Structure formats: structure tokens, C-alpha cells
Amino acid sequence: MITSLKVIIAGGGIAGLTLANALEQANIDYVLLERRDEIAPQVGASIGMLANGCRTSLVVQNLFTNAWTGYAFAFGDRQKILQVLYDNLKDKSKILVSKNLKTVSQHASGVTVICEDGTSYMGDILAGADGVNSKARSEMWRLADEVDPELVKNDKTSLESGYQCLYGIASSSSGLPAGEVDVGFNDKRSTIAIVGKNDRTYYFVFEKMDQVYKSPHIPRYTEADRDRFAERHGGMHVTEKVLFRDIHKHSVSSTLVGIETASYKIWTWGRIACLGDSAHKMTPNAGFGGNSAIESAAALANSIKKLSDRSNNQRPSEKQIIECLQNYQKSREVRAAAAIETSSLLTHVQALATWTHSLFAHYGLRILGDFFETLQSDMSVGATLIDYLPPPEISLLGHMPFNPEQGQGHKENLLLRAVFALPFLVFSAFAYRLVDSALLNETGIMTGSAWSSNDIANSSLTSANLGFGGQKNSTAIMPDELGPAWNVSDPAAGFRTASFLAYFGVVLAIWSLEAVRRCNALMPVQLPIVFAFFSQRNGLGLISPLYYFVHWVLTPIDSFKSTDMRLTRMNFTRAILPSLLMVYYLPLVQAYLLPEICQRQTWMQIWQWFPVTHSLAQYALSKIWKDTSMQDKIDAPKRDVPTIRYTIAIPATISTIVWMRALLADTASVVQILLRPTFAEAATSAFAAMQWNYLLAVASSSLWLLYFAWDAKAAGMITQSWIALPAALTAATLVLGPGGTLGAAFLYREYVITEKRHKGALTMESVRRRALESKKQE
Known part of the structure; x- marks a missing residue:
């Protein structure tokens, strides 16, 4: 009716x-x-x-x-x-x-x-x-x-025009393939050509005018103006081989206008x-x-x-x-x-x-x-x-469900997210104070922020003349806190250092993955070499909170509104693990297991450049495989999931094994290992500072995961309670260690962004569910 x-x-x-x-x-x-x-x-x-x-x-x-x-x-x-x-x-x-x-x-x-x-x-x-x-x-x-x-x-004067546009329809494609869209970028000019069925071509030629004209003074053009415009731009390339005049001469109709814009x-x-x-x-x-x-x-x-x-x-x-x-x-x-x-x-x-x-x-x-x-x-x-x-x-049916709660008009305020993410900066400031105090109060064989080859040679650790390859080397810049890695006098300290280094490997694997994820394009997290370099030099506890701050602020949950936005570049993803094994883990194994301190130091010096060598090795190895990202995002947006699983699972497993070995080598409890030594001791000991760096790095990673859970819960993508989530994270840390827990939690995060949909997403399942709920209410 x-x-x-x-x-x-x-x-x-x-x-x-x-x-x-x-x-x-x-x-x-x-x-x-x-x-x-x-x-x-x-x-x-x-x-x-x-x-x-x-x-x-x-x-x-x-x-x-x-x-x-x-x-x-x-x-x-x-x-x-x-x-x-x-x-x-x-x-x-x-x-x-x-x-x-x-x-x-x-x-x-x-x-x-x-x-x-x-x-x-x-x-x-x-x-x-x-x-x-x-x-x-x-x-x-x-x-x-x-x-x-x-x-x-104000609305009466808001209509304006700063560009002319000749638009029209041509009866010939002039050799352009059907279905193709060609956009030509030129100095103060541009072209668009779209080829439809039966060689029908739709074209646009834009030119920037000498000024922006306001209504009612926007120019109006005659057919003679149109013809002169077309002649003047006839030699402009639509593609490398096709000129505009090649299309325009087959025009069925065309019009020259000042293209207007207004937001009333x-x-x-x-x-x-x-x-x-x-x-x-x-x-x-x-x-x-x-x-x-x-x-x-x-x-x-x-x-x-x-x-x-x-x-x-x-x-x-x-x-x-x-x-x-x-x-x-x-x-x-x-x-x-x-x-x-x-x-x-x-x-x-x-x-x-x-x-x-x-x-x-x-x-x-x-x-x-x-x-x-x-x-x-x-x-x-x-x-x-x-x-x-x-x-x-x-x-x-698409990879990107329509969602009235996302897209333009529903973008999160990044400044507000930055305010919410301030705890990360607090962690970083705390770590900076820690490092600064340690540098001011160092004693013994430590100089600056690095081991000195001369000091090592004169210390009680060895009587050998140490440097790269067993020779003195002014470029030996190993961080102070890593000395226990090759100091056999304190096995427990060595294993605790090893636990930290194994944890760092998991972090590096995650950072490397996030660098090649589609939704992170042109973001700072695409430069893991920078974050890794300064983490290696200034402490992971100082730099990782900054990384997580940037990542969380710039990657809200609607970054994953389409399944393919979580996709990584497969050729680079495949290269991450072999690169880490070669330039990160292999040198560390040698630094721990070789019999001579001189040899250990040599391998530590090789290892210390991993931020650079990992990036170079990953790039070189990626050339082995074809970049299929353009096709994957259409046909296989989940193709990289198995590769991501083993790329994270293997470093996480290594970290768990080292963690358990560290527990066996130390008479202290798990809590004491994580919280020992005190902050006061950290101000006078580089090794103690490393322990606190470790703790701050673990805390910032855990916070990052909880912040993601906050986003995902708000989006209806996870349903676990706020009691269950931190409890599970804590329990896993005690059993698997920080690195194993980080790896497992990251893989769960990957599962969520891959398989779960935002609560507002319209999918077959959600529409059926809402229809059933509506019937029940009736």
C-alpha cells in the first residue's frame, strides 16, 4: 500500500x-x-x-x-x-x-x-x-x-574550478586492450582512457587552469574552444605508443568543461x-x-x-x-x-x-x-x-566485507590512539634512564657502551690478544651486557643472556614480517633494520616500546578490513627464517660453543652486525622466489599463513628451549630470574642493565599484544574476558618463556586477523545470524 x-x-x-x-x-x-x-x-x-x-x-x-x-x-x-x-x-x-x-x-x-x-x-x-x-x-x-x-x-561561493576537462566517447580503442584503464601523468595535465566493450573508449583530458575560478565566474566553453583544446593536446601520450589524437579522431561525442568541486x-x-x-x-x-x-x-x-x-x-x-x-x-x-x-x-x-x-x-x-x-x-x-x-x-562474497562501521567517516583518530599508547613511551623513558645511569656508573673493564678489545685482552677473562679473527680490532663494538655470552666463569649468567638473545630472535622475526605486510606500506615499521640496529646498540628495552608505539598507533583494526591487507610479500616472507638462521642464530651458537674465547669473540663480532646482514641476506634470498603478491591478494590472500607459522614457530621454539635450559642452570626462581637484579644494581652493572632491558622488552611486547586484544575485542573479533587474556599471557610466559609466549601470541594474532571478521562486517554468516535473531525477537 x-x-x-x-x-x-x-x-x-x-x-x-x-x-x-x-x-x-x-x-x-x-x-x-x-x-x-x-x-x-x-x-x-x-x-x-x-x-x-x-x-x-x-x-x-x-x-x-x-x-x-x-x-x-x-x-x-x-x-x-x-x-x-x-x-x-x-x-x-x-x-x-x-x-x-x-x-x-x-x-x-x-x-x-x-x-x-x-x-x-x-x-x-x-x-x-x-x-x-x-x-x-x-x-x-x-x-x-x-x-x-x-x-x-558561505555555501553560495563554495563552488569552484581549477581544471579544464575534455571528456568524450570514441568508437575505437586505437589499439588499447579492452578492459584496460590507462592514466597519464603530465606536467599540469593528465589523461584517463578506459576501453569498454566493442572498442568503445571513454577518455578524459585534464589541464590545470591559470587560477581557481569561483562561481559564478567559472568559464563556459564553446565547440570551437573544445576543438582548439583537443588540437593543442593531441600530441600528449595516453600510453607509450598511443597519442591522444589517435583516440580523439574517432570521437562520437565530446565536451569541454571546467570541472567543478564543492563541499556544501x-x-x-x-x-x-x-x-x-x-x-x-x-x-x-x-x-x-x-x-x-x-x-x-x-x-x-x-x-x-x-x-x-x-x-x-x-x-x-x-x-x-x-x-x-x-x-x-x-x-x-x-x-x-x-x-x-x-x-x-x-x-x-x-x-x-x-x-x-x-x-x-x-x-x-x-x-x-x-x-x-x-x-x-x-x-x-x-x-x-x-x-x-x-x-x-x-x-x-568478497575478501573485504562491506561494513558500515569502517572506512571513510569511521577512521580512528590517530592522535587519540597516540595518547592511549603513552605507556609505551613511559617504558622507553624508563629504559633510557636505566641505560644512562649504567653508562655514568660503569666500572671494571667496560668503556662507553661497548667492550674494548684492549680491556678484554688485559682482563682476567683471557690472556689472548683479542679482536676480529684473534687480532686487535678498533671496530669491536660489542655491547657490554653481552659479555656473559662467551664468559664461561658464570654459566647461569650466560644462559640468562642466551635467553635474552633467543627472545630477541623472535622479536626480529616478527618485525621482519610486519615490514612486508601490505597494510604497513610506507610506515616506519617497514624499516626493521633501523629498529634492530638501535636495539642492538642502545637496548631492546629502549627501542622496542617505540616500535610498538608506532605500530599500534598506525595500525588500527580496520587495517585488516580486507583479508588481503594482512598479506605479506611471499618471497620476502620465505627469506626471513633462512636469513635469521644464517646471520643471527649461527654466529650465536658459535659464540657459545667454540672452545676458545678468541673464537667466541670473533663470532660475536660477526653476529653484532645482524641488523644490517639480516636485511641484506633477506633481500638476497628473496630473489630466489618470484614475487606473487599482486596475484596472491586476489586469488590467495591467505597463501602466506603456513610460511608465517613456521617462520615464527621455529624461533619461538628455540627461545623456549633456551629459557628452560636457563631455568635448569639457575637456582633462582622464574620470578627472581626475570626481576633480578634490582633497578639500583642495574645502574652500576651493564649485565644488570641487560636484565632490565630484557624485562622491559618483554613487558612492552606483552602490552602490544594486550593493546591488539583491546582493538580486537572492541571489533568483536575475540571474546575472551579481560581476566582470561592477561592470565593466559602470564601462565604461558612462566611455561614457555617470554620468547615462546610472544611467538604463540603473535600466531594467535595472525589467526584473528586472518579468520575473524569485524562485528559490523556483512557476510553470509552474519546476515543469516541477524535474520535468525530478528525472527526470534518477533
């Missing part, structure tokens, strides 16, 4: 027709007024349908699926999408053409629209979907000015609401414009449907309508603003607008090979869903 609530839609474009479809599905009465004399004219425009638009649209179907979202990228004539949306409507009598809106009036009983042909229409809500030069929006401004002249003052603050006033380009206008470089319009139509339909349901088939009051429209804007304005900002960024980057954009295009994009995919994921994952309809089944 059609409700008593009636909506007037101004504009029969993407936003207007999507809203019409959505209202029809909700049995809400409407009329659509289109100023053109046909509903789907061919004006040379094209549109790219992304996952967020496809998922929201009621009628767009895809023959091919994308492993990421379930939807393939579809590009085609705007005319065809409009025709599909129109054809899907059951009652086409509600679609009226040649209806150019003239004036709007609001009154207590509704809103009245008068068209230029003298016809008038009355309803409860006016939805302005009539484009960037919206008459509905200008009428909304006029009516708002009568009440508050300052309300929309006021979308709704009274009974009027704007959507699509009339509310949020963006450049076309990211392809977000039409898809954002579809989302806004869905969001407005959701809000109107809720209003209708609350009204119990009675006409809602003006107050209820105003609240309904304001809720619509609140649900969409953050994501729309992000889409505008992202689109503008791509426009500048592709045109190399400034030296920073040029630097990012030349170097940043090479490192971030999937930069554009990441932008699309942030825009797609939180796409608006029509609440009162079941989600399309295809949208539940």
Missing part, C-alpha cells in the same frame, strides 16, 4: 532515478520532475560503477565478480545506466519530462513546486537531485535567506534536501561522483522510510520531516567530504600540480603499487546499504 507521505524529486539523473527506485521499493509515493524532454539522453558522458554504487543500486548487475568486494569495476555510457534505472521502475507514470523547476514554496502542510510550464506539484519533501547547477538548491537558499541570511552565505555545509533546510552533485560535487578522477550520488539517494531513502514507519501511515509533521532530512545529511556528509578530498588529491597528483604531488607520483606510487585500490577500499567498505532491503548476495 502506498503511504500518505509524498516526495517530489527534482532531476532524473543517477541520484534522482536511484531515489525513485528506492522509494518505489518502500511503497512511498513520489513524482520525479526531469527538465529534459527524455529521461536518458546521450550527452557524451560516461560513468564508472564502483563497488559502493553497485551494491546500493537496485538494478545494476555484474557478470564478473571481484575477489575484493564481489563487484567488478564497470564503466560505460551514462545513458545506459540511466536507461536501466528507468526501465526497472514499475510505475513509469510518476516520471515526468520537460518539467523545469521554476519556484518552490514551503508551508505548514507541505512543499509546492511550480514548473516553467505552469504546472505545480505538492508533496511533503522536495529532493533536489538536479545537478551541480541545482534549481532546487538555489530555491532552498532563497527560502533560507528569508529567515537567516548568514546560514548559506548545508544540504537541507525545511522540507528541502539536496543530493548528488547538488550537495557534493567532486572531480571525476577517482570515479566517486556518480557512486556518491547513489549512496546519498540510498541514505535519503533510508531516512524517509524510517520517518514513514514511525508515522503509522499518517502524514508526518514539519518537525519530523526536518529531523528526518537532517539525519540524512549527518549519515552522509563525512563520507561525501572524504570522496571530494580524495578526488581532488588524485586530480592534483595526476597533473603533477606541485612539486609535492610530483614527488608522490614518481616515488610514492611506486612504493604503494595498490594506492588506488586502498582509496577505493576506504570508500567502498562503508557503502550505504538500503536498510529495508536484503543485501545483494554478491556483496557478501
